[in-house]
Amino acid sequence: MIRFNEVAVRYPRADVDALAGVSLEAPRGVITAVVGPNGSGKSTLVRALIGRVAIVRGSVFVDDTSVATIDRAQLARRIAVVTQREELAFPVAVSEYVALGRFPHLGIWRAANANDRHAIDESMASAGVGALHDRRIDMLSGGEWQRVRLARALAQGGDALVLDEPTAFLDVGHEMAVFELLHRLARAGQAVLLVSHQLNLVARFADQIVLFHRGSVAAAGSPDAVMRAEILERVYEWPLVVTRDPAVGSPTLVPLRSRH
Amino acid sequence: MSASRWALLIGALILAALLAVAIGTINVPLSAVWDALQGKTDTMPAMVVRSLRLPRVALAILVGAGLGMSGAALQGTMRNPLAEPYLLGVSGGAAVGAVIATTLKLSIAILPIAAFVGALAAVVAAFFVARAAGSRGDPRVLLMAGVVVGAFANAAIMVMLANAESNTVRNALWWMMGSVADATWMQVSLLLAYIVVGGAALVLLGRQIDILGLGEDAAAALGLDVDRAIRNVFVLSSLIAAATVAAAGLVGFVGLVVPHLVRSVGVRKHRPLIVGSALAGATLVVLADLLGRVLRPPAELPLGAVTALIGVPFFLAKLRRLS
Numbered sequence: 027m028i029r030f031n032e033v034a035v036r037y038p039r040a041d042v043d044a045l046a047g048v049s050l051e052a053p054r055g056v057i058t059a060v061v062g063p064n065g066s067g068k069s070t071l072v073r074a075l076i077g078r079v080a081i082v083r084g085s086v087f088v089d090d091t092s093v094a095t096i097d098r099a100q101l102a103r104r105i106a107v108v109t110q111r112e113e114l115a116f117p118v119a120v121s122e123y124v125a126l127g128r129f130p131h132l133g134i135w136r137a138a139n140a141n142d143r144h145a146i147d148e149s150m151a152s153a154g155v156g157a158l159h160d161r162r163i164d165m166l167s168g169g170e171w172q173r174v175r176l177a178r179a180l181a182q183g184g185d186a187l188v189l190d191e192p193t194a195f196l197d198v199g200h201e202m203a204v205f206e207l208l209h210r211l212a213r214a215g216q217a218v219l220l221v222s223h224q225l226n227l228v229a230r231f232a233d234q235i236v237l238f239h240r241g242s243v244a245a246a247g248s249p250d251a252v253m254r255a256e257i258l259e260r261v262y263e264w265p266l267v268v269t270r271d272p273a274v275g276s277p278t279l280v281p282l283r284s285r286h
Numbered sequence: 287m288s289a290s291r292w293a294l295l296i297g298a299l300i301l302a303a304l305l306a307v308a309i310g311t312i313n314v315p316l317s318a319v320w321d322a323l324q325g326k327t328d329t330m331p332a333m334v335v336r337s338l339r340l341p342r343v344a345l346a347i348l349v350g351a352g353l354g355m356s357g358a359a360l361q362g363t364m365r366n367p368l369a370e371p372y373l374l375g376v377s378g379g380a381a382v383g384a385v386i387a388t389t390l391k392l393s394i395a396i397l398p399i400a401a402f403v404g405a406l407a408a409v410v411a412a413f414f415v416a417r418a419a420g421s422r423g424d425p426r427v428l429l430m431a432g433v434v435v436g437a438f439a440n441a442a443i444m445v446m447l448a449n450a451e452s453n454t455v456r457n458a459l460w461w462m463m464g465s466v467a468d469a470t471w472m473q474v475s476l477l478l479a480y481i482v483v484g485g486a487a488l489v490l491l492g493r494q495i496d497i498l499g500l501g502e503d504a505a506a507a508l509g510l511d512v513d514r515a516i517r518n519v520f521v522l523s524s525l526i527a528a529a530t531v532a533a534a535g536l537v538g539f540v541g542l543v544v545p546h547l548v549r550s551v552g553v554r555k556h557r558p559l560i561v562g563s564a565l566a567g568a569t570l571v572v573l574a575d576l577l578g579r580v581l582r583p584p585a586e587l588p589l590g591a592v593t594a595l596i597g598v599p600f601f602l603a604k605l606r607r608l609s
Contacts, residue, residue: 073503078502097509100509101509102507102508106507107504109503111501114500115365115366116362116549116554118554126496126508129496129497129510130509133493134493
């Protein structure tokens with residue numbers, strides 16, 4: 027479980043907090059989605075977790091341990107984070123790339139053993155990229171690349187996954203494939219914390235949604251509780267309606283055309 | 287990396303070294319090379335080999351190995367296919383340090399350390415210039431900063447040499463174009479120590495360089511202390527590059543070309559890449575020195591001029607692919 031407790035972050039030379047005391051919980055076995063407009067603090071939340079921005083107030087907990095008290099490698103063995111942007115200057119093979127996920131276990135001294143190789147094979151199989159073993163990562167399609175990144179995260183062997191917009195730039199089919207995979211991983215016991223712009227997909231797949239607005243939580247709860255027109259209209263500053271999807275029954279956001 | 291590729295890299299180095307020992311103003315038959323290697327120096331060719339050619343080739347091997355390793359580590363860490371100690375101004379800074387140490391008539395053992403201090407100053411200066419220029423993400427910006435720092439280092443050396451006697455100036459200029467011509471076993475053993483210790487540490491950091499290749503956020507998410515890892519690589523690469531500058535002056539473009547050559551045969555992880563770049567760098571510098579000796583005899587072309595003639599077209603090709 028990952029728990030943010032009143033976490034505040036302010037970037038150097040900024041006048042306002044990027045995160046102004048945010049609390050949320052991502053328990054094991056479910057998908058927790060963080061949504062919100064651009065610049066509402068979603069990615070800052072992820073960067074605070076991996077120590078890339080300083081937390082000025084509050085704390086982050088993994089199960090019941092404060093992140094501040096454990097070392098980075100230990101944290102990486104428990105929580106795998108797939109960051110938003112990532113581009114390798116010098117491409118490697120898929121299997122070499124997934125193997126990088128074992129770094130928190132190996133450090134610079136230990137050689138990879140059967141255990142590590144097993145973890146790598148296992149994670150490639152569950153992300154459905156076993157067949158891509160020797161392919162170079164710059165030869166992958168967008169959908170394959172996202173699944174390979176997930177495989178690397180799984181190879182870290184933790185029980186929590188944090189993903190920052192894992193379906194950006196993916197078409198409908200690949201997007202669904204990633205969400206289905208996350209669903210399976212959550213049901214298998216992972217705590218999945220997902221940052222996404224895909225409100226309608228999130229409403230179908232997430233067990234709980236946390237809506238960010240200007241660095242604070244504007245609403246949190248089940249998809250039905252958060253996907254409400256009056257809340258979303260205020261946060262996204264755009265006229266919209268929320269209906270129920272006729273095929274699957276989940277709450278669905280329909281943004282309206284501007285009247286002028 | 288497969289055994290056949292290692293055999294290729296090692297075989298090429300041995301072949302290049304044998305050629306470089308045998309060919310020159312006096313061509314030495316391989317039998318005399320063999321005699322000299324066994325310590326029999328009673329013939330004239332064997333003496334040439336023992337006292338001139340062997341230390342020269344040994345120094346060329348070490349200089350190339352150091353520049354290759356330094357380039358591979360810097361490219362990986364900065365995620366920049368154009369990074370290398372010469373273009374980043376590291377070598378220029380090292381040259382300033384070495385010239386200061388020489389004008390103060392300090393011992394030869396101090397030379398690499400003075401060069402190292404100069405190299406670190408240049409790295410810091412290049413980063414400040416790059417920050418002033420803004421865009422941290424563009425690999426070309428830091429390179430530009432490095433070139434600026436390198437030009438400044440050159441100017442500083444010229445100012446220091448302004449009052450020197452003409453002979454000193456001539457020697458200094460020769461050295462600034464890079465040369466292994468006057469190699470001594472003392473220089474060889476000194477550089478060997480730096481290359482072995484610095485290189486081993488750099489190889490050890492190879493896994494961290496692999497992780498840094500993912501970008502800073504992703505590297506941090508994998509538990510790496512990003513700032514510390516980058517600092518360590520820079521210090522070690524600068525140390526190795528500075529030691530080569532102290533021994534052989536400014537030899538550019540080796541650190542640029544060599545890692546790409548090694549990557550092109552399928553070596554991608556940084557531990558084998560750094561070792562492979564050491565071997566290929568050694569081969570390249572040995573051959574470049576040999577070319578410099580045989581192209582326009584009896585004159586010798588400066589080593590740095592030959593490597594630049596090879597490296598500049600390569601650099602332009604890489605630059606074009608980047609933009």
